[in-house]
Amino acid sequence: MTYLTHGTWFGEPDLRRCRYLILMGTQNGSVVNHLPMDLASKMADAQMRGMKLVVVDPVGVNTGSKADEWVPIRPGTDAALSLSMIHVLLNEEGIYDREFLRKFTNGPYLIRRDGHYLRDPQSKKPLVWDASTGRATPFGDSNGGPIALEGRFGINGETAPTAFTLFKEHVQPYTPERVSSITTIPAETIRRLAREFGAAAQIGSTIMIEGHELPFRPAAVNWYRGAIAHKHAMLTGLAIQFLNVIVGAIDVPGGHLGSNPVSETPPLHWSPVSSADGLLIPQGYARRRKPPYPATKVKPPETFDLLDLAPVAPYGTTFFTETLLHPERFKLAYSPEMLIVSRCNPLMTCANPEVMAEALKKFPFVVAFACEMNETARFADLLLPDAHYLERLDAFPNEPTEFMGAGEGEWHWMIRQPALPPRGQARQWVEVLFELADRLGFVGDIYALLNGILDLKEPFAYKSTEKYGWEELADRWAKSWFGPEKGIGWFKENGFIRSGRKTVKEAYPRAFLAPRLPIYLEYFLDAGEEIRKVTRTLGIEWDTDDYQPLVDWKPCPAYGSSRPGYDLFAVNYKLPFHSLSYTAHNGLLAQLSEKSPSAYSILLNADTGRRRGIREGDRIRLETESGLAVEGCAYLTECVHSEVAGIAGCFGRKSPELALSYQQGVHFNTLLPHSLDRIDALSAALDACVRVKVSRL
Template sequence: MAVALPMAGVTEDVWIPTACDMCYNGCTVQVHRVDGVAVKIEGIPGVGPNYGKTCAKGLSALMNVYSPNRVQAPMVRTNPQKGVGVDPGWKEISWDEALDLFASKIKAAMDKDPRSILTHTFDRYTYSVAKAFSTAVGSPNVTMGSAGIFCGNGTHPVAFTLTASNEIHDDLKYCNHLLMFGASAGFVGGHNAMGYSVEMQDARQRGMKLTVVDPVLNYAASHADEWIPIRPGTDAAFALAMMREWVIVQDHYDKTFLKRHTNATYLVGADGRYIRDKATNKPLVGIAATGAALPFDQAPSDEAALEGTFTVDGVQATPAFVVFKKHLEPYTAEYASKVTSVPAATITRVAHEVVEAASIGQTIQLEGDTYPLRTAAISWYRGISAHRHAMASGMLMGQLNMLLGAVDVPGGVLNSSSMGPTWRPNLDPDGFIYPGNPLAGHMKPALPRRKVSAPETLELQELFPTSVYARAMLWLGLLEGDKFGLPYKCEVLVTSRGNIMQTSGDPDTMAKAMKTIGFIVSLNPFEDETAAFADLLLPDQHSLERLTPLVGNPNNFTNAASVDESGTWNFQQPVVKVVEKARNWGEVLIDVAFRAGIGPDMNTALNAACHITGEYQLKRDQKYTWEDFSDRWTKSTVGADHGLDYFRKNGYLKDEARLAKYAYPLIHHGGRVPLYLEHFLDAGVAVKAYTDSRDIEWDVSDYSAVMDFQPCLTEKQAPAQFDMWLVNQKLPFMAGTYSAENPLLMDLAKRNSKVFNIGINRATAARKGIVDGDEIWIETPIGKKVKGIARLTEGIHPECASAPGMFGRTTAGNKDAIGKDGSRGVHFNNLVQFTLDRMDTVSAALDSCVKIKISKA
């Protein structure tokens, strides 16, 4: 295969600003190019969202662009047999031939049923183009794929609930104690990875205390004041015990926040539903002094009761907080200790430390307004999400912050999309906030209440009325869609810059699902496990080759959220000559739309998906170049003076500093957030009615107004000999499977004993006769068995073994990523079970609790 060549005959020495692409955070970077060859990448001092810093992944991106392993030309499969390890028999064809074939398959699928076309990308920057393509063909099926199994099922719905935005960001500027559950934010992980890491460093130097609860002494825990090892999947019990300590034992929580900004005072009847005003249908609150019941928006919030009993039209009712408080009663620290393995005294101590640090009752003056100052917060991410009861666990994390009053106020958890006036929260009829940001207008928060209906999407999203997505259900829709009433089969999958075979749970099940799809087009820079099922493989551009508008966008979650910080707009521009035949996948989809006869709808859909306005809108009957489209999109979003010409010259645009009213909108938006999840009750009833109607066993126990702890696995599912848990951990220098295509990062991985080896607690290993460096077998209750190499450490819970998630590769451009007998790591997802009883039927999370037994090989 040919290699990208330096530009011939050019004598130069320049630094070119662009945006990184080695994870999805889009840090602003600059590339040193000498005679057409990129020789170095680094940050631009002080420039966000990464504050001029660059991680190991970003620094090493050069080693991808010049990789000899790139897909060089369009190729079509000649071997009809598909599967990992099966030679597809690729045959090179021209772009014209490839695009005509692609368009013909789209047309045929549209004639059959347009919903049968599934578009997938993990390219966050131009996901709008994938969405537009899917819209243009007339399909509801567009996805970021397997992201749902390792990310935000227990985070995004909670973020919407708390802040009406997709993501939350801890306000490290004012926080004095951060309690982190199962997350890497601030340690080159999560959203705005580098920017957040800088903020974390500043906060730690200022003296902010950090406590990390995690089964593994991960990168966050290793830098914390305290690491609390916990049994996997039990964080909910820890959280409930903390809340019990605050509410029942200490009577120390933010009552003012609950009264003014939540539904804790809304009256509920014996069936758990709100008692509503007959005239207005608004939920009623009880007034403590008079015993009267008034619509929530007509009663002085501070006079509404959190406790007591009221009678409304002869019906007895209590404030929702009474129900909430009562359900905390069983969750003593002693109970939580048995579940979590964390000593009761530790749980109690942490509860005390956090609530004391929160400074409940204190205020701060900013820009002429008085804000509550809450200097403690709870942070969480994947460790909470990757479980059978992800929604419940996530909501409990959110409720911890509510009890502290640490939501959208200085020092608390902040919404991530409040830059300027584009964040316009709306209020539903019951007074709850939901997003009004036009750039997030197509999101699916739980409020206003959504209807349950017969599935029309391959991910069965219609059965998840309180979740934001249901990505991890794709396998089920593909394999058993008819059982759920799905009226079609998937005919075409278009996948770009993602690897759903490797990043979904259980590749064996995914392989079966992929084989049900009629035609698969893969657009990627490298041949990967997903390409092993593709019929058409198209070479995508590297980020240093491509033009991508609006990579950095202050309206979304990869920018700073705190007051006085500025958001940063940036973009990707071609820095080096494009490898011979690679094309930008977004441009390819637009081309295919026109070849398939749906160009006008593609333009309309691009306008809608990208929110292109006014004179910059694409006309239906005109075909635009990628560059023209990018310029229009950029000018429409950033302003007439800031089109591509501006960004080519300057690379980035620093926005105005965030005002307090946008960073801390709680006291300004006038809305509430639900502590008591009354809207879950009817949602659960509707889901049960539909699944019962089709004789489908579907757990609705987590559709509860108050969240409880439930274990991920029952005893029956995990026989006694499987006495350990396998958990995975994040690495700051690897992101997804793409990093393994980078020889420099793989070299770094080889030098780090935490990457390819299996971490085992030293005492546990001793009991099993395992020593450092031993080859070991890891077996699961369903017969999965892999070989690994033991790494003994004190930095892991004694009942656990750990492995990073993205190794054990079987197909990769970089052959050095493929090893035998665990020499290049274990594929964690290979041991995760894709069955309905291992999935959260409320959030669609896949349970990553894997019971294992370990033996010497």
């Protein structure tokens, strides 16, 4: 979603200038997600300045309890809420940034009856309606004349609406009254939130920064995994992001910012470019991952991540389990013979561990790098000791499109230095893979790839005929970027370097960029049709229903019919003092978890618990319709939705060697089945929403 609208991987609110912030399914600013301490500091400062914080989340024990307003929402319905708020803004209040939508989105593009762009016969460019001449013209060719954002226009015997007209009409059914029954949020609350958000955006206002007059939109909506860990993840994320787009709060002061989509400051330069249809395509360092636009070529699958059938997905790792367990379904011509697991623990962090274990057993040989005997490491045929992060030398780990704050500030680059030498035979896992590549004869190809990705210049670019040690690789990298006098030795002594303060264009690039953002996903139509052709030919069952040009809310599988008693949604949430599965066995944090009333418990709404005869501290069992179950102690609180059972973090560790975390707390992923129909075909996100029944033990 951020790639489509910002041209970079991550996004965050401009907390320096934002005055009204809605968080949906994220605890951004509460010591979680990327840049946890930086954003926590900025969030505290913003709230001290008077920014209103609204948290929309089924669980409110952390961020929600510190917000100006916590809005409990039924899990998996964030898209419905967002589209209803957009409906209120567009169709009831008339609050939207017409100039932004006209200039920076494909909203003015004219649409044919079949849903595709109406194109110029010669240039093939999408057509827009030039109001000054009263005729259709290719976008960008109007010579500055007024372009129609709304309306229907007669062209060659066909009436063609603008994309924005279709978008505006499309959201009309999402009235607050209808959406209230979907989300459990009162209709009057939905309307009030929409009006507050629209008013706070101050559409039409500007601000002067370093001599540049920029649009000022001090309102933003931010989201993360909680909102999009569902079957229809990409449609949900886009629906939320379109709230920012509608009011023009994209990469402008006060709004929602991409994590550095533009760099003009050495050592690296990148900026998004326009496609033939005028839409944004990320470039350079910001394109280190697969962007969702333009769609990649669809073809019979050649790899186990099935990305050949997922042309708009940024990754396909969730498909691995399905292809390993059911290779015959996907017509793959080979079976993998070896798995290398590097600093990850899929047995605990994906879905039900028993399903993941069966997938791992499909590999004849498993190599694992690990700092401890974790659950996945126990499956390894060859277990190699990995250097702990406090034992490693890493060059520039603060990737600028993820771990360098968005908006104003300084470009800075650091190294991670070892606090102590590795114990025993432990080595950095990437260093070992470089050595393997050298022994297998293709390390030169990796050097060539890195020269391009890192933009390494002579005389410090990696030479395919040479062999470099880990520290020498880092040294050449540093010297190429910052000059021969600033090699790894300089960084060991100084730690980091500031390469310059961001320019206004780097901090707030939208007003300086020509590429447009899509609110109408026309290219989804062709991508979906190509998938249907390939999968029909191969006899592969594949869901293409979400390849539609206008976003919708669609219920995830947990909203299907359920047997009586399975009336709660189990959801997972993050804690501010734990990180993924890495920290559960940290001695100090384990003690903190024991003192926390929620960390190792199952959250139940106090009224929900009392109605079922459950008291604080009772041992309870959550069970899905398919028989997957977990047990834990009940913690009754007002800070959780009445239809929700909340489970924190990644606890309930299953490796006896991890004594401090072994069987401590509840393992949420045990409840999650893994099947193709639970994976979002657009984004490859695995649905983490499941219905359970609760019983007292």
